[in-house]
Amino acid sequence: KQEVTQIPAALSVPEGENLVLNCSFTDSAIYNLQWFRQDPGKGLTSLLLIQSSQREQTSGRLNASLDKSSGRSTLYIAASQPGDSATYLCALNGQNFVFGPGTRLSVLP
């Protein structure tokens, strides 16, 4: 059974910092990995999708990497802004989607 963990559970940084969020998984038999953002009281917004054959994807200030052999993915956020404050979740697409518990990010002005 796929198990997904995310470290740290919460993170608080000053504006402008670069930061890394981590996602670990136990079963490398996946089709792809997806990173989501969730604002309080809202649904999930898809940020990036990495196919199993890819190593990384970039969108603006976001860069996601995937290392299937070690069961890890990272989401790198450059030059963080207060508007980046949200919970970030990773999801592994194998037989079904399995979600991590999320990292709650606060970017302080």
Next chain:
Amino acid sequence: DAGITQSPRHKVTETGTPVTLRCHQTENHRYMYWYRQDPGHGLRLIHYSYGVKDTDKGEVSDGYSVSRSKTEDFLLTLESATSSQTSVYFCAINTLAGGVNEQFFGPGTRLTVL
């Protein structure tokens, strides 16, 4: 947002009453999902559908049933609501572009069972 709506957005009901939540999509995607999100448990799959009248159970399906009579609508029913079913319920669809599955979510329904 992949054209996904959920109704109602908020509902308060009493234990033992039936409740139906609706998910509607406008883009004819084949796969649709129902999840619940709870503190300490994250997102968990309740049921999913891979076509009209084709559904299957997820991780936490006990106490829930689903129906899909049209491509665009996926209904989640709590036959007799219990307080443990107080949660936020999300509907999602899978798009399949270039052989890649990607999930998109609706805005959620907050259900409180008293």
